[in-house]
Amino acid sequence: MDADVVIAGAGPTGAMLACELRLAGVDVMVVDQLAERTGESRAGGMHARTLEVLDQRGILDRFLEVGELQPVGHFSGLVLDFDGFESRHPHPLMLLQSAFERLLDEWAEELGVRVRWSAEVSGISQDRDGVTVELRTAETESATLRARYIVGCDGGRSTVRKLADIPFPGTPATMTAMLGDVEFTALPEEYIPMRRCPGGHFSVIAFEPGWYRVFTSEYDYVADPNEPATFEQLRESLVRLAGTDWGMHSPRWVSRFGDAARQASRYREGRVLLAGDAAHIHYPAGGQGLNIGVQDAVNLGWKLASVVHGQAPESLLDSYHTERHPVAERVLHNTRAQAALARPGPQTDALRDVFSSLIAFDEVNRYLASMVTALDIRYPVDCDHPLAGRRVPDAxxxxxxxxxxxxxxxxxxxxxxxxxxxxxxxxxxxxxxxxxxxxxxxxxxxxxxxxxxxxxxxxxxxxxxxxxxxxxxxxxxxxxxxxxxxxxxxxxxxxxxxxxx
Ligand SMILES: Cc1cc2nc3c(=O)[nH]c(=O)nc-3n(C[C@H](O)[C@H](O)[C@H](O)COP(=O)(O)OP(=O)(O)OC[C@H]3O[C@@H](n4cnc5c(N)ncnc54)[C@H](O)[C@@H]3O)c2cc1C
CATH class of the missing domain: 3.40.30.120 (Glutaredoxin)
Known part of the structure; x- marks a missing residue:
């Protein structure tokens, strides 16, 4: 065997899973099709349960030093208050995904995780004893690895999921959103929270001194996902919505996404498992995707380690699907609701007014904030104590x-x-x-x-x-x-x- 476990994809989910497996003494190899980190940052924040999970591993301070705690969060742009929440870390941490990955990479290196870049998974075949993974690499046309398990953490278009023939049902995109990290010459304010317009909405957030993240969302067309996103398209989108581009220039990164919401119907097919975006995609409302991927990894890591070490039977791996599938299903549901609440038009304006009044009630705020932070998750365990199945309080x-x-x-x-x-x-x-x-x-x-x-x-x-x-x-x-x-x-x-x- 080349490794006990091969992880396809070194994104946040794959990196976290690799660390969890190494902590448990598993020989793990991560392969990623990229030649190196790109520095791109889709996610910009982390919620309470992810901060707690990092605290559980003794590495939270590294993230708190680099990120910035936010006083409030939001549900479809409507403010959520986390004050007084039952956690040591109730507030969201603004931290770019690139920084999150860099800090995880450092931890992975300390733990001795092996990472092979420029190695794209192109084939998988499983038998009684293990799985053979075919790779396309930079040096050779192809190479193979032999492992006991493979985990596909290879993102929304997951090759591993397709090779394992796992269906990915859901709803297609109904709108087009664009994102760019840019500079401006004439921006009137440092921060423009979600601003609604006849064709959609936009926002501008100052992430670091000198540059801004622009989001635009338009509801009257669905872009071809295979067509590359360009700075010019982002500029035109902002002009359509805001009436100006405020002298936007010097893009660092431009990307496009939609509100497609899909979920793998099985998280395990024999020796093949899926985690993170490979298992679920959704509109990034409320910033939950990276968080649930990391939490998938923390749920799966110890179970897979226990099976690899021969301590627990393979059936333990099925509890990963049983516990985590409903969690992502709920995230798909709440992000669909957030996307619906963001649509333009007078009916949605009225709905948002009603929703804003409801969120002002403490109980409603708590209900939504517990859901977005994932602090209220309760897995089905066989014990009737009120704590059973829940995440333990940090007493x-x-x-x-x-x-x-x-x-x-x-x-x-x-x-x-x-x-x-x-x-x-x-x-x-x-x-x-x-x-x-x-x-x-x-x-x-x-x-x-x-x-x-x-x-x-x-x-x-x-x-x-x-x-x-x-x-x-x-x-x-x-x-x-x-x-x-x-x-x-x-x-x-x-x-x-x-x-x-
Ligand atoms: C605009 C936007 C904003 C977002 N904001 C937030 C936020 O604030 N908070 C939040 O929690 N989430 C957010 N998300 C979601 C978040 O970015 C993703 O959920 C997260 O990146 C998923 O991590 P992952 O590791 O599962 O997958 P990815 O980050 O997609 O990583 C997959 C990795 O697999 C590699 N790979 C792919 N195919 C192969 C192959 N065949 N072989 C080998 N390697 C392969 C890729 O190169 C990549 O490195 C946002 C998303 C978008 C689009």
Whole structure:
């Protein structure tokens, strides 16, 4: 084997997945058709759950140093307020995708991820033991790699998805949007938030000193996606909408996109898996795409590592589809709603007025903000505690070794059994998994924990945490913890016990 896992695509999803697999000791190779990073930046921001995920790995400070926290976010241009949200990092971080990729590349290098540039996946064949990946490379006409699994993180037009014959149903584009990073000679304001016009809308955002990101959206034509986007087209689009181009010049990058929304009907086909844009595309409203790709990677990484190491059965990989498909389905749904709310015309103006009044209600703001930030996700796990299946709150803890917090316990991307009541039964139950699961005894500083979408709940007595920070099992204070349910959960997520504890 050339690697345990080959990842096609070194974008945000592929890079994050490679790091997660390396953390778990998997031999991984990333291949990308590009010769090197282009410095292009589609995404410009990250939401709370992605910031939390980076915090869980101990690398968030690197991103906070470079990006800029934003006081508010939006839903189709209508302001969303994140103040008071149940997270240490409630506010969106403005950070260009190019910077995000550079920081992930640095982390990947520290972890020893192998990346092969100028290597385009052109063929896949799978058999009982592995997958053979054909590559078109710069040096040779073709080369092959042999691995146990391949993950297609190769973007919306994914070759891996097509080669695996996985359908990509959804809705086609109904409009045309353009984006350009440019300079202006006569821009009247530093920041023009979404401005609605008869033919669509536009916005101008100062990203870094001296240059601006221009977005235009027009609803009366659908461009051919195969035709290259040009600066002249962007200029004409801005003139149609704004009546002027404000002396726009010196483009760094111009691109075009639409509101097509599609999703792979299966995230796994045997030894082939899909993640990120390869599995789902949608209108980039509210900036959710990069975020859910990174979160796909964090959901898949530990499961794939566990299967590669022979600890868990292959069927664990099916839980990746079960958990992540509905998440992207909901994002497609909310971005379709945002695209509809942005259409021009007096009917939509009226709808937006009504929607603005609704968003002013705290409960509506919280509902939408929890959805866009992905803080309210709850996976279907077999336990009825209110935390089960949700992302664990980052509570402050005291341990015999000093103060810590829950997310610091997840830096190694290993499962953690957090015992907050010093229960001998809980400690005994985990013995059979001592090679895979870290037992941590601690006390919570707080009697209640804040949970997005739920409110305050009593601090639990014990928690089984998956490496992605989701709660697999939890016990409430009072009564005897159900250790047979705990053992069942340990076996379901992390494979059979070495010996019965
Ligand atoms: C205008 C715009 C604004 C956006 N803003 C935001 C935002 O603010 N926040 C947000 O979260 N998201 C945003 N997004 C979405 C975000 O950019 C994408 O969701 C994100 O880039 C997906 O990452 P990925 O790694 O899955 O795919 P990609 O970034 O597309 O990476 C795929 C990689 O695969 C490589 N590749 C392709 N084919 C092959 C092959 N056959 N073999 C080998 N390599 C291959 C490519 O070269 C590329 O490097 C925006 C998108 C657009 C268009």
């Amino acid at each position: 402050d803890l005291k341990t015999p070794d000093g103060a810590t917090r829950v997310y610091e316990l997840l830096h190694a991307a290993r499962p953690v059994l957090l015992d907050l009541r010093g229960s001998a039964e809980v400690a005994a139950a985990v013995e059979g998994w001592a090679d895979r699961v870290d037992l941590v005894e601690a006390q919570s500083d707080d009697d209640s924990w804040p949970v997005p979408g739920v409110g305050e709940i009593p601090a639990p007595a014990a928690l089984l945490l998956r490496p992605d920070g989701h709660v697999a099992w939890a016990a409430a204070v009072g009564g005897v913890p159900d250790t047979s349910a705990l053992r069942a959960s340990l076996a379901a997520w992390f494979g059979p016990a070495l010996r019965h504890g």
